[in-house]
Amino acid sequence: MDECPAHDLTLVSVDRLPRPVGRGSGGVSFFADPRHGRGGVLVGASLVILGFMLPLVESRGFIASALGVAIDGAANLWLTPGAAIAQLWILWSRRTRAPMRAARVAIFGLAVGGGLPLLYTTRRIATMAAAHAADAHWLAGLWIMAAGLSLAGLSSYRLGAR
Numbered sequence: 001m002d003e004c005p006a007h008d009l010t011l012v013s014v015d016r017l018p019r020p021v022g023r024g025s026g027g028v029s030f031f032a033d034p035r036h037g038r039g040g041v042l043v044g045a046s047l048v049i050l051g052f053m054l055p056l057v058e059s060r061g062f063i064a065s066a067l068g069v070a071i072d073g074a075a076n077l078w079l080t081p082g083a084a085i086a087q088l089w090i091l092w093s094r095r096t097r098a099p100m101r102a103a104r105v106a107i108f109g110l111a112v113g114g115g116l117p118l119l120y121t122t123r124r125i126a127t128m129a130a131a132h133a134a135d136a137h138w139l140a141g142l143w144i145m146a147a148g149l150s151l152a153g154l155s156s157y158r159l160g161a162r
Contacts, residue, residue, distance in 0.1 A: 040155025047148025083114030
């Protein structure tokens with residue numbers, strides 16, 4: 001063994017140094033690794049964002065997406081993709097099991113909270129269509145957003161599991 005001439009300390013080769021314990025152990029990547037129950041929440045939140053862009057409702061030949069409805073005055077509908085983005089942010093910031101388990105209730109609450117404006121807006125659209133003697137036909141965007149919110153909410157129970 002060599003010693004440092006200035007400090008009288010034994011020099012150790014780099015490969016014999018101890019490794020940090022907490023770094024990288026059990027962490028997962030954001031997109032490529034669905035371990036610890038992250039897959040359902042990731043897919044669910046992505047479906048909500050996709051469904052927000054797809055056609056939501058058709059009435060009298062007019063087709064509108066949730067994005068178009070939100071821009072045209074249903075400002076509360078912005079909370080639905082906002083909840084999905086918040087879920088993605090939670091997955092981004094929590095990569096190990098313990099923080100993911102701590103976020104289960106938040107993920108579930110965001111799924112429920114994202115569904116409430118969607119429910120309110122669709123009910124209001126149906127009421128307004130009925131008042132004007134028109135039929136509102138619900139299209140793929142609604143069902144994809146509902147499926148995404150349901151999947152994320154149900155998957156929150158498995159978040160952080162082995």
